[in-house]
Amino acid sequence: NAGVMQNPRHLVRRRGQEARLRCSPMKGHSHVYWYRQLPEEGLKFMVYLQKENIIDESGMPKERFSAEFPKEGPSILRIQQVVRGDSAAYFCASSAETEAFFGQGTRLTVV
Amino acid sequence: AQSVTQPDIHITVSEGASLELRCNYSYGATPYLFWYVQSPGQGLQLLLKYFSGDTLVQGIKGFEAEFKRSQSSFNLRKPSVHWSDAAEYFCAVGDFNAGNMLTFGGGTRLMVKP
Numbered sequence: 027n028a029g030v031m032q033n034p035r036h037l038v039r040r041r042g043q044e045a046r047l048r049c050s051p052m053k054g055h056s057h058v059y060w061y062r063q064l065p066e067e068g069l070k071f072m073v074y075l076q077k078e079n080i081i082d083e084s085g086m087p088k089e090r091f092s093a094e095f096p097k098e099g100p101s102i103l104r105i106q107q108v109v110r111g112d113s114a115a116y117f118c119a120s121s122a123e124t125e126a127f128f129g130q131g132t133r134l135t136v137v
Numbered sequence: 138a139q140s141v142t143q144p145d146i147h148i149t150v151s152e153g154a155s156l157e158l159r160c161n162y163s164y165g166a167t168p169y170l171f172w173y174v175q176s177p178g179q180g181l182q183l184l185l186k187y188f189s190g191d192t193l194v195q196g197i198k199g200f201e202a203e204f205k206r207s208q209s210s211f212n213l214r215k216p217s218v219h220w221s222d223a224a225e226y227f228c229a230v231g232d233f234n235a236g237n238m239l240t241f242g243g244g245t246r247l248m249v250k251p
Binding site for chain 2 (some may be wrong): 057059061067068069070071074082117119121123124125126127128129130131133
């Protein structure tokens with residue numbers, strides 16, 4: 027059973043470009059969470075999704091950020107018109123019941 | 138809303154010495170508590186978790202943690218630290234009324250002296 031798979035592991039974007047981060051949850055997991063880790067900080071919750079539904083997006087910036095978890099395929103975190111302040115590590119986690127398993131993260135660098 | 142505080146940003150211990158990393162939480166109900174470890178450039182690995190029952194929880198890699206409701210604490214301990222334990226450690230509280238959302242502390246970076 028593969029773990030939570032995130033790709034790409036590293037992503038470099040110029041200011042104004044779009045970033046797409048993908049997350050494939052563990053087999054059998056229907057809950058997906060995205061967290062952001064800014065340099066030298068802890069992880070901050072962004073969004074919680076189940077298949078085809080956004081359950082809680084209270085941690086998502088109101089503009090430029092969106093997330094989806096379609097019926098088929100991975101969950102996508104999309105950042106439009108990236109700015110330098112979006113540079114961070116973005117972690118996805120999935121769970122079935124009470125324990126969340128984390129992916130290796132995508133490290134986004136905006137230049 | 139829940140919150141987690143890790144008072145120590147950096148801790149340095151000598152190899153073979155004992156370790157205690159502090160974690161205090163604020164949560165309205167019975168908390169679900171976790172400790173994760175993150176090596177540089179890596180994701181998070183679960184060390185141990187507390188849901189209910191015995192307040193002393195054993196985890197992987199020789200770590201343990203004790204839940205103390207009266208102190209709102211969940212400190213992580215290890216009797217003898219190894220150089221490979223150098224990493225960042227995160228305490229988290231889970232809110233299962235909101236799915237499985239985790240609130241993390243700011244982390245404690247552990248350095249191990251030879």
